[in-house]
Amino acid sequence: MSCNLESKKMERVTITIEDDLLEKFDQLIELKGYKNRSEGIRDALRNLIAEQEVDSNEEANCVGCVVYMYNHKERTLSSRLVEEHHHHHDIPAATLHLHVDSENCLETTVLKGQVKEVRDMANRITSQTGVKHGWLHVVPLEKV
Numbered sequence: 139m140s141c142n143l144e145s146k147k148m149e150r151v152t153i154t155i156e157d158d159l160l161e162k163f164d165q166l167i168e169l170k171g172y173k174n175r176s177e178g179i180r181d182a183l184r185n186l187i188a189e190q191e192v193d194s195n196e197e198a199n200c201v202g203c204v205v206y207m208y209n210h211k212e213r214t215l216s217s218r219l220v221e222e223h224h225h226h227h228d229i230p231a232a233t234l235h236l237h238v239d240s241e242n243c244l245e246t247t248v249l250k251g252q253v254k255e256v257r258d259m260a261n262r263i264t265s266q267t268g269v270k271h272g273w274l275h276v277v278p279l280e281k282v
């Protein structure tokens with residue numbers, strides 16, 4: 139992840155980091171494909187700020203990505219999930235469905251709304267009996 143920095147005012151800062159922590163960070167940024175440490179640190183800061191914003195403002199606009207797996211042979215589960223989506227059609231959503239194997243389906247649903255609405259909807263999906271590996275990632279829409 140990176141953004142166009144040409145138009146942004148930048149400031150050079152000096153930070154102090156323990157050798158072993160820096161070594162791990164260097165391994166991480168290489169693994170993730172960052173061009174340099176600055177790119178990696180900027181992204182880490184953005185994530186930290188976004189996480190804090192989401193935690194502190196339930197009314198902020200966001201997009202949420204909820205990922206979950208379920209067994210489509212589980213009685214009534216597929217229809218319960220569809221029912222959940224139709225019942226809350228006021229929250230814009232798009233779902234990608236992958237037939238993982240003969241039993242399991244993986245769905246990724248992208249929701250748009252206030253943090254509280256998105257969290258509630260994600261909880262209604264992932265708390266259904268038979269849904270496993272439920273996970274939500276929330277991205278605030280205000281620019282960081």
Ligand code: NI
Nearest residue numbers: 210236237243
């Ligand atoms: Ni499927």
